Amino acid sequence: MAEKEATVYIVDVGQSMGETRYGRGETDLDWAMRYVWDKITSTVATGRKTALVGVIGLRTDETDNELGEEEAFEHISVLQPISQILMPNLRDLRGKIQLSGTNSAISAIVIAIQMIASYCKKLKYKRKIVLVTSGRGSMDIDDIQEITKKIKKDDMELVILGVDFDDPEYGVKEEDKDMMKAGNESALKTLAEDCDGVFGTLEQAVAELGIPRIKPVRPVPSYKGQLTLGDTSAYETALAIDVERYPHTMVAKPPSASQFVARVETTNEGESMQSSHTIAAGDSGPLIDGKTASMEDLTAVKNTRIYQVDDEDAAGGKRDVVREELAKGYEYGRTAVHISESDENVTKLETRASLDIIGFVQKDTYERYMNMSVSCVIVAQKANAKASMALSSLVHALFELDSYAVARLVTKDDKAPVLLLLAPFFDVDYECLVDVQLPFTEDMRNYRFPPLDKVVTVSGKILKEHRNLPTDQLMKAMSNYVDQMDLSTFAKDDEGEPVEYMQMDETYSPLLHRIDQVVRWRAVHPSEPIPLPYEILTKFAQPPQELLNLAKKNLDSLIAAADVKKVPPKQKGRKRDHDQPKPLSGLNVEELLGRQKRTKISTENAIPEFKQMLATTEDPGAIQDASRQMSQIIISQIKHSLADSGYGRATEGLRVTREELISLEEPTIYNDFLKDLKQKLLAGELGGDRREMWWEIRRNHLGLITNKQSTLSKVTDEEAKQFLLTK
Template sequence: MAGKEATVYIVDCGSTMGEKSHGRSQTNLDWALEYVWDKITTTVATGRKMAFAGVVGLRTDGTENLLDNEDDYAHITVFQELGQVLMPQLRKLRQDLVVSGTDGGDAISALVIAIQMIVATCKKLQFQRRIVLVTDGRSAMQADDLGDITSKLKEDSIELVVLGVDFDDAEYGFKEEGKDATKAENEAILRQLCDDCSGVYGTLVQAVDELGVPRVKPTKPVPSYRGMLTLGNPEEYDTALAIDVERYPRTMKANPASASKFVIRSDMAAGEATQSTHTIDGEEAAPNGTNDGLAAVKTARTYQVDDENAPGGKRDVDRDELSKGYEYGRTAVHISESDQNVTLYETSPSFDILGFVNKNQYERYLDMSRSNVIVAQRTNDKASMALSSLIHALYELESYAVARLVMKQNKEPRIVLLAPNIEPDLECLYDLELPFAEDMRSYRFPPLDRVVTVSGKVLTVHRNLPNDDLQDAMSEYVDSMDLSTFGQDDAGQPAEYGAMDETYSIMLHRINQVVKHRAVYPDTDPPPPYEVLTRYSQQPSELANTAHPSLSRLIQAADVKKVPPKARGRRYGRKDAPKPLSELDVGALLAQDSKRSSKQACIDPKNAIPEFKQLLQHAEELPQLRAACAQLKAIIFDWIRHSVGDSGYGRAVEAIRVMREEMAEVSVAAAPYNEFMRELKGTMLDGGLGGERREMWYRVRVNRLGLLLAGECDGGVSEEEGRAFLSAAPVAAAAAAQ
């Protein structure tokens, strides 16, 4: 369970905050609010009821606070009392935090108001208390009671954070030139106050620059197992080993915020959608009478069975009337609830070591789960000593332990691997789940360093195997792409580039960034992703330039040649026919055959598809393409007309498919194919191909052999016309006519 926290944000809204300093396109207030909104929206996103936040406006036009009857506390307004902040309060704060027209208001007095808010709300309860002051320090401050304020901050354990607009910070390397005397004096006062109460003092430049760096979310670990780690059976043998241990997750997957489906309430007018007083469930009123007018999409599930006597042939049944059925092949095997115990494998919580394995014999690809850490039971010195002995024994023998784990009563047992870990301040066991026999899939692949022929002969020199020159070139290229020393540390020394603690999940943090921005500014476009998220999403240009010579040598050694892209439109009139790998002129060889010399321009129905392709390869003009399509069309019509049943449909469908593919590659050949398909459909549905051929048209539709579309070939038809052509309406009409 997360701890309680209470934070009060003091935001300076004076007239000087409306200026645009140091060439920024935003006002100082809008720039400062980037930090405030980020912190508040992060708190809202957690949804924790004990994560309190309050907002106090400094140098506001009005005055509204507990001490507003005193002059020292004028122009200080409490916009948000200390409590849980939700979306309605967040939208209201956006309207309240605007630049005022006054310079009156004391930041020290605002601190007093914030302290009273925390004391009145938190009392003596255990809260993490914090006050964040955001100001430009350009109004007069009364520093007479700083000693009392410091004592109160220490007494109530309140952390003070002061962030100044363009404040000097030597550690961050920022200094504002030409600063007026009042601001310089106020900076000194606030710096001394933070030093006295052990607070945090900094410049807003650093705070805003670090907003893009994701913050690690602290979580309180929850044990998944508490019990005995045993070696042997302690109930039967005195020599058995039993250690009280606790098991906690070591790593967890961070998932992005999940989306839900909502609708605008139907009982509201369109203009009232943003003023609904209903909650997400649409049943209870929201605080302060504000919400977005959304209702959650609820799911209703009904179960029906066939019943001839019920209206519509279906009858609704309750879920309680249903019974479980286990699928066995294509049959559902029913097991009643009274017999469900036969499917339950009864187990009791246990953690038993089954044996040991050498560290070098374990393969890392066997890991099946996230890692967990096993430590001794807290405040149990005997267990700590016993577990430490086991850990050191495994470490010295370079071994792992294999154990059987049952976390809860009647839970399925798991086999885990226990690995020792020894650090100066931590000794523990890491565990990972291992696969069972049915989880293993064994695949055999040919070796990469040799070629085994069919006869069993082993070849180490082959055209598919790399030679020594290629091996050296690849090794050099890999070494030139090394990232382990490409980066630099703070001292300028070579360091790892893209270290693990500097890389972040783009999807996770980008979604959080967009959601938080849209919560505050619902009508504006989201900002671009932070640079820290996309920094390692592409190869560094300096490294690519360094590795380019090695890459060139690798390309030369591997004899890499660019593969030309597939021709989108094959032009008729191409006189260079494709050459076979054997470099033989197949056309000339076939022309020497006296039996085929008279058939060079005609397609043989017994070898229709290959000869149709050959005609297209040698076609030089559009009329030749039309002639080839006309010959294949006649053959297809003949196959369908003389088909006994559906015996000839398969050949006809394949020929249509080949014609469609070939014509799609020719830039101006959509017309011959589309004309052929329209004629085929009309002739077939009119009974001109030997009677009813609806089965053939069904196969054309199933194989999606419709007209060529504009996106597939020049001169094609639109998608709407293509769908209409394949519609079933003409088929039904033809059947009715017959």
């Protein structure tokens, strides 16, 4: 179970926070709220009921707190009581953060202490107070010692971040600072240090928002039992160690999207009516009837699965059946092979949870490409000194012999076994085994490829010099270029020593953290443009420009040695009144082979001959003739098809015709043919009921050519869509 947390944010909303300073382009309040919103939305994203948040407004116009009757606690408002904060609470909070009056930040800390003490009582909570202020209001520091004692007694963490506060270590110092702010800053710094808290400038906190935070995850064991070597039930010398297995590395995935549809209400007359409720200002949602929808206007998408079988007596030739009436089958090629439940039980392997070492391999004989999974660690059972000593002995033995162990793992009874490779691992504080999954023989696929350093002719002769083999000059140029682009020593550390440019702990997944950034931003800013990705996420997307400049000379040498030539851009269309593209070699293959222009397309080799006929003509009449012949062949294939045996050839012919006529900018020919084909299919004029062929056309997206696909087409996307849907 995750640790319980209670965090209270104190936000200074005084009039001085509405000023814009030092060319920032936004008010101090908006700048400070960058940090606060980031922290709160990160908590909301976890969805944990044990992560609680409270928000206090400092220097508000109104007074709303438990101690508000006392003068010292006026103009302090509890904007969000300590609770799990959800999206509706977040939207309400956005409207409450407004500029207003004046009061003491110390008094707000007292209110935060009171809120945490009242809610958490003596329960085990991680308690935290975060104060964000400009330090420009008046401040009463008479009770600061009592506050310090209370914070330390209740084991609270105090974080104070100030707008333009001085921080010599970070390099921030505000010039010409007024005396009141300097005194308040000094008092707050003393308070944070006395409470063993954190005191810093807001500039550093905002700058570090772009650095993705590592999410702590409590590991869950995937196996608890014995690691055995030998049969413990038959031999006394067999080895058995009580161990636990935990994940070491896991694949982090971005949050998935949820599917919603507009909620439909039913009237008394039985008619459906789509909701068109408009939510309050600040909310965001999809548009329904031109108005923004709230979550109450939406409903989750639910999937319903219907099973059908062929039945000539049923309407439409299909009959619905319940799932219990179906038998399980497995795909074997294109055939569904039935297997009964009794037969399946015979083939099922009965296993028990175990982890057995079945062999050892030398470290230098293992290939890294055999790894099939993320890694896990195997450690000794907690509070078991005997198991710790035994596992340590095994780890050291494997390390000293440069060996790995191969083990058979069954995590739970009756689960399929897997093979693991166990490797020794040492750290300062612990020793363990690291495991990865190995493939079975059935998982291995062997492919033969020609060698890269020689060419073997049909007669068996080995050639070391060939146009497909790199020359010594090319190999040297490539080697020099690779050496020049080396990133392992390109960066410099604080002492000026060369270090790796792209270090592992500074490399983050752009997909994962960019989506997280966008989701958190949209939660607080529903209508503003999405910001650019953080620089740290795009830093390693391109090589450093300085390194590219240094390697420019080597790259030019490589291009010259490889004789690289620019490839002509691919032509988007072959207009019939333009010259046909010529090969780079300048040779006319048709003339060399002595081929004549084709005038007739055969049924046996229709597609290649259709392409050849179009490639050797510029006459519009010849294009129409070739398309007419191809259309007749497609119709014949459908008409004389035995059931659906000829639908595949007809569909492929239709696809090629469509692509070629788009390329030749003759969409009208195809569209007219498809309209005529649809009419004949649905009317049953092609040898009976051929509606399944029309479904194949829809499934393969072979509809009308639209004006987006060809400028000469007059068909819009909506018309093409309706054409496919209309039966």
